[in-house]
Each structure stands twice: as C-alpha cells, then as structure tokens.
Amino acid sequence: MSLLEITSLRTEFSTRQGLLPAVDDVSLRVQPGEILGLVGESGSGKSVTGFSILGLIDAPGKIAQGSILFEGTELVGASDETLRQLRGDRLAMIFQDPMMTLNPVLRVDTQMIETIQAHRSMSSEEARARCREVLVQVGIASPDERLKQYPHQFSGGMRQRVAIAIALLLRPALIIADEPTTALDVTVQGQILFEMQRLTRETGTALIWITHDLAVVAGLAQRVAVMYAGRIVESGTVQQVLNTPLHPYTRGLLDSVPANSERGQRLHQIPGMTPSLVNRPKGCAFRNRCSYAQADCETDPPVQNFEHEHMVRCVRPLTEVKR
Amino acid sequence: MTTTPLLPVQLVDETPWRQFVRDFMQSRIALCGLALLVTVLFLALFAPWIAPQNPYDLAKLDLMDSKLAPGAQSMMGSTFWLGTDGMGRDMLSAILYGLRVSLLVGVVSGVIALAIGASLGVSAAFFGGRYEQILMRIVDIQLGFPAILVALILIAVLGSGVEKVIMALITVQWAYYARTARSAALVERNKEYMEAARGLGLPTWRVLLKHLIPNTLPPLIVVGTVQVAHAIALEATLSFLGLGLPITEPSLGLLIANGYEYMLSGKYWISVYPGVALLLTIVAINLVGDQLRDVLNPRLAR
Numbered sequence: 001m002s003l004l005e006i007t008s009l010r011t012e013f014s015t016r017q018g019l020l021p022a023v024d025d026v027s028l029r030v031q032p033g034e035i036l037g038l039v040g041e042s043g044s045g046k047s048v049t050g051f052s053i054l055g056l057i058d059a060p061g062k063i064a065q066g067s068i069l070f071e072g073t074e075l076v077g078a079s080d081e082t083l084r085q086l087r088g089d090r091l092a093m094i095f096q097d098p099m100m101t102l103n104p105v106l107r108v109d110t111q112m113i114e115t116i117q118a119h120r121s122m123s124s125e126e127a128r129a130r131c132r133e134v135l136v137q138v139g140i141a142s143p144d145e146r147l148k149q150y151p152h153q154f155s156g157g158m159r160q161r162v163a164i165a166i167a168l169l170l171r172p173a174l175i176i177a178d179e180p181t182t183a184l185d186v187t188v189q190g191q192i193l194f195e196m197q198r199l200t201r202e203t204g205t206a207l208i209w210i211t212h213d214l215a216v217v218a219g220l221a222q223r224v225a226v227m228y229a230g231r232i233v234e235s236g237t238v239q240q241v242l243n244t245p246l247h248p249y250t251r252g253l254l255d256s257v258p259a260n261s262e263r264g265q266r267l268h269q270i271p272g273m274t275p276s277l278v279n280r281p282k283g284c285a286f287r288n289r290c291s292y293a294q295a296d297c298e299t300d301p302p303v304q305n306f307e308h309e310h311m312v313r314c315v316r317p318l319t320e321v322k323r
Numbered sequence: 324m325t326t327t328p329l330l331p332v333q334l335v336d337e338t339p340w341r342q343f344v345r346d347f348m349q350s351r352i353a354l355c356g357l358a359l360l361v362t363v364l365f366l367a368l369f370a371p372w373i374a375p376q377n378p379y380d381l382a383k384l385d386l387m388d389s390k391l392a393p394g395a396q397s398m399m400g401s402t403f404w405l406g407t408d409g410m411g412r413d414m415l416s417a418i419l420y421g422l423r424v425s426l427l428v429g430v431v432s433g434v435i436a437l438a439i440g441a442s443l444g445v446s447a448a449f450f451g452g453r454y455e456q457i458l459m460r461i462v463d464i465q466l467g468f469p470a471i472l473v474a475l476i477l478i479a480v481l482g483s484g485v486e487k488v489i490m491a492l493i494t495v496q497w498a499y500y501a502r503t504a505r506s507a508a509l510v511e512r513n514k515e516y517m518e519a520a521r522g523l524g525l526p527t528w529r530v531l532l533k534h535l536i537p538n539t540l541p542p543l544i545v546v547g548t549v550q551v552a553h554a555i556a557l558e559a560t561l562s563f564l565g566l567g568l569p570i571t572e573p574s575l576g577l578l579i580a581n582g583y584e585y586m587l588s589g590k591y592w593i594s595v596y597p598g599v600a601l602l603l604t605i606v607a608i609n610l611v612g613d614q615l616r617d618v619l620n621p622r623l624a625r
C-alpha cells in the first residue's frame with residue numbers, strides 16, 4: 001500500500017477575477033521511505049499541493065475535489081482536529097525560508113518541546129532529551145547550548161537544520177519540504193541535501209521535495225513529478241524524466257539549466273510566460289510556448305503511460321523520432 | 324533587526340532582552356526621561372514616607388497656614404518648600420500624594436485597557452470574518468467621539484470615584500489598543516512561522532497565545548506608554564473640570580483646579596507646582612515611549 005495516494009486533486013482559490021484552480025487533476029503516489037521531487041516554476045501549484053496535503057489551505061482557497069489518502073486516512077474533508085493531530089506528528093513540513101519559520105521571540109527549546117507536547121504526553125525532561133538527540137542527528141554541535149538560544153543567534157543553514165530537526169522530532173512517516181534550500185547559499189545547500197538524504201535513509205521517512213531546481217532533484221530524489229500551470233505534465237523515475245523527457249516543457253526546463261550549455265553560448269530559455277490560471281482555456285496550458293504545438297493541442301491532452309509508470313500529459317510526447 | 328552573522332557558541336547570553344537594553348541606552352535624552360520617570364515613580368510610591376505632611380489628614384491642617392508662599396515657615400516651625408494651598412495644606416506633600424493618585428489611575432486603566440484591547444484586536448485579526456468587521460466598526464465609532472466627551476458622559480452616568488474614573492478611562496482607551504493590536508497581528512499572522520506553527524499541529528490556543536500575541540507586543544508597548552501619559556492628562560482634565568476624583572484624595576488635576584481661583588491674586592504656586600509635576604511626569608513617560616518606539620520599530624533598526 002502506498003503511504004500517500006492523491007487522486008485527481010483540485011484546489012481552487014476564489015479571486016476577484018474568478019475561480020483560480022491552483023492545482024488541477026493532480027494524482028500522486030508516494031511509497032514509504034521514497035523521495036519524490038515535485039518540480040515546477042513559480043505559480044505552478046507545487047506548494048499549494050503540499051499545503052493541500054497538510055490541510056493548510058485557508059479561505060479563499062479550498063479543496064474542490066479529489067482525494068488524499070494518507071496511511072489509509074482520507075484527509076480531504078477530515079476534521080480540523082484530525083488534521084491537527086496528524087500535522088507535526090505523522091506528517092511534517094519544512095518551509096522555504098528558515099529565517100521566517102522559527103518564532104523570533106521563543107527560544108529553540110521552547111519551540112521544539114511544545115511541538116512534542118502538542119502530540120505526546122511527555123515530561124519536559126524527556127522531551128528535551130529527544131530534542132537534543134534530533135539536533136545531534138541533523139548535525140548541530142553542542143546541542144545543549146544551542147537549545148537555549150534564540151533563532152536570531154543561528155545562521156541561515158543552522159536555522160534550516162533546526163527546522164528539519166523539528167520536522168523529525170516525532171518520527172513522521174512523510175515530510176513535505178517546500179524549497180527548503182532555495183534561501184541558502186550553495187555550499188550550505190549541499191550540506192542540507194546530504195543530511196536529508198542520510199536522514200530519510202536512516203529513519204525510513206518518505207519525502208516530498210518541492211523545488212524548481214532540477215539539479216537538486218537529480219541528486220536527491222528517486223521519482224520526479226513535473227508540474228505546469230497546476231497540473232502534473234510528466235512523472236516517472238529520475239532517470240526516465242531527466243534522461244528521456246517526454247513532455248516539451250520538461251525538455252525546456254532541462255535545456256534551461258546553465259550547466260548543459262556551452263560557454264559563451266546564449267542560454268536557452270522557454271519563450272513566453274506561465275499563463276494566467278483564471279478562466280484558463282481548454283487544452284494544453286503549455287501550447288503557446290511549445291514549439292511542437294499544433295491545432296489539436298487545443299483539446300485537453302490525454303494522460304499517456306509509457307514503460308514503468310513514466311506518465312506524460314501531452315498530445316504529442318517527445319518520442320525517439322523527434323529527439 | 325541587526326543580523327548577527329555566525330555567532331560563536333560562547334556568546335549565548337546575547338538575549339533579545341540584552342540587545343534591547345543596549346539599544347535603549349543609546350539615547351541620552353531617553354535615559355534622562357527614564358531617570359526622571361524612575362524618580363517620579365519612586366516619589367509617588369514612597370510618598371507617605373517622604374512627604375512632610377499627610378495632606379489627607381484634615382486634623383493636621385491649620386487654616387492659619389493657608390496660602391503661604393513657597394519657603395515660608397509654619398506656625399509649628401516646619402518649612403513649606405512649595406507653599407500651601409487655601410486650606411493650609413503643604414503643596415509638596417499634596418503633589419507627592421497627587422502623583423500617587425494620578426499614576427495609579429493612569430497605569431491601572433492603561434494596563435486593563437491594554438489587556439482588553441489587545442485580546443479583542445488579536446482575536447479579530449486571527450478569526451477574521453464578521454466578528455472582525457463588527458468589532459472594528461465599534462472601534463471606529465468609539466474613536467470618532469472625542470475622548471473627553473466619552474469620559475464626561477460616563478462619569479456623569481457612573482458617578483465619581485477612583486474606580487469610576489478608571490472605568491471611564493478604560494472605555495476611552497481600549498479602542499486604541501484594539502486597533503494597534505489588530506494591525507500588528509494581521510502582519511504577524513501572515514508570517515511563515517505562524518504557518519509553521521500550524522504545520523506542526525500545535526493547538527489553536529497555543530498558536531494564539533504563545534506565537535501570535537508575544538510578537539504583537541512591541542507596538543502595543545509603545546502605544547501603551549503614550550496612552551498612560553494620555554490617561555494621566557485626561558484624568559487631570561476631568562478632575563480640573565470637577566468631574567474626577569473626590570476633593571479628599573486630590574490628584575494633580577484637582578490640585579491645579581484648586582489653585583486656579585488664586586492665580587489672579589498672585590498666589591501662583593498653588594496651581595503651577597502641581598502643573599509642573601504633571602508636565603514632568605508626562606514628558607518623562609513620552610521620552611521613554613519615543614525611545615521604545617525607535618528601538619522596537621524594525622524599520623528604524625540600525
């Protein structure tokens with residue numbers, strides 16, 4: 001059984017301009033201990049997907065349809081209390097900006113202990129011991145001194161380690177990491193990625209890594225789902241998606257990575273802009289930017305499955321001939 | 324906020340509190356204000372032990388000593404450093420006791436109004452919807468009336484007395500706190516740590532009490548200091564108009580009012596010295612409040 005199974009999820013936001021389906025017909029599956037990379041540019045709905053899983057979609061947004069099955073529990077329509085008990089316990093989240101996710105006026109130990117005590121009846125001493133253990137696990141030296149400090153006394157990388165430690169406190173089955181390394185510099189980013197890989201392997205925690213950075217996904221994840229304009233346009237194993245992309249958008253993303261270009265050569269970019277999601281016309285959302293687009297792209301593209309669950313949502317996937 | 328790059332572990336005692344104290348000490352004027360405020364508080368607190376005379380004890384007053392100029396000797400041989408009023412009361416003692424009453428009224432009403440206003444404002448921002456709409460319209464209406472008018476009406480309805488004046492001042496002030504608390508909470512509510520706190524599955528009351536409210540306190544403290552000064556001035560105004568505190572327990576405003584009738588006959592000290600005391604108190608509170616605002620305002624952070 002999958003740990004997490006999302007079926008045709010649709011999350012909408014009602015705006016002045018009309019209904020905005022930030023996430024539309026998204027289906028995902030995560031196995032226990034698996035690392036899934038959720039890739040897409042800003043506004044593609046990847047973060048909203050993460051928030052939907054946690055039940056953190058606030059008005060004017062709501063989950064309009066679909067199902068999110070986590071460890072056999074249906075999360076869509078679940079009571080606030082059920083969701084609250086899952087959050088931080090079985091399901092944890094790591095946010096993008098480590099400068100912002102820790103409460104500036106509370107000491108680190110206060111914030112860690114209260115998380116434990118929100119879910120377990122544990123004495124402060126036992127909770128503190130667990131905090132110390134997790135801080136060591138994420139590679140923070142002298143955890144006893146660090147626990148007594150305030151967030152502003154930590155560097156960016158250290159703060160993200162603390163955020164990761166808080167996520168790991170109650171040994172969750174799934175961690176959703178929303179671009180947790182984007183705000184960090186490259187060396188720290190590398191360290192954090194390495195730690196995450198090691199930690200998920202040690203603890204058997206599954207991980208959904210939301211990012212726009214394909215290089216990160218290539219090194220970290222086992223499977224990838226590429227999102228565009230609220231939909232998953234391609235998913236499969238890292239090798240499948242990165243080595244033999246089937247969707248023109250994935251291809252464009254891969255070509256945009258500077259490392260793949262020759263020195264002095266003009267960098268590749270995908271022409272045009274992400275379309276507005278309000279009142280989106282029928283058909284493929286990428287067709288205006290796609291060099292392979294033809295008239296039949298104006299109908300909703302079918303989901304096609306290739307060998308070993310390599311899924312693509314395109315009328316004309318990039319098969320061997322075109323590549 | 325000053326970003327502290329890669330602090331070595333030895334500097335663990337750099338708490339926000341210490342940083343705050345260090346920032347506060349940077350302004351000389353604010354330090355003077357603080358010193359003045361501490362002095363005023365000290366004098367008010369220990370008035371019964373410092374004052375040469377108990378101005379509430381009518382048996383100690385001698386009409387023969389009335390309206391003596393500052394520095395004059397009494398019949399008993401003691402000196403009235405600031406003169407006496409129309410009933411032969413030592414002005415210095417009356418001012419010390421008056422400070423006590425004025426500060427008590429100002430601080431108590433300020434603290435209670437802060438508590439009421441902050442909880443209403445923060446909950447409005449947190450829960451939103453119709454509750455917020457109704458509450459904030461009430462605040463708008465309340466702030467539309469001049470404070471003195473509202474206070475006068477309330478005193479007229481409730482009657483006079485220390486607790487009635489405090490109630491009137493709370494009614495006048497809570498709306499300022501509610502408005503400030505709401506706007507501060509609206510900003511904090513959308514910060515990522517709030518989302519993170521919810522993402523950790525913390526109970527709502529805990530998110531509200533331990534995460535949201537402490538982060539909305541800095542602007543409230545600033546408004547609080549200004550409002551305490553405001554309350555003291557308003558109480559003095561009410562007393563001056565004869566609608567505040569009873570004459571047996573004179574506050575500064577009442578002392579000023581008492582001396583008013585002697586002003587034109589050259590006996591300035593009966594009004595002027597309580598006025599100076601009131602002025603110094605309010606200036607001291609405002610100086611401290613200004614510096615607090617500068618220190619606690621993230622936009623002015625150096």
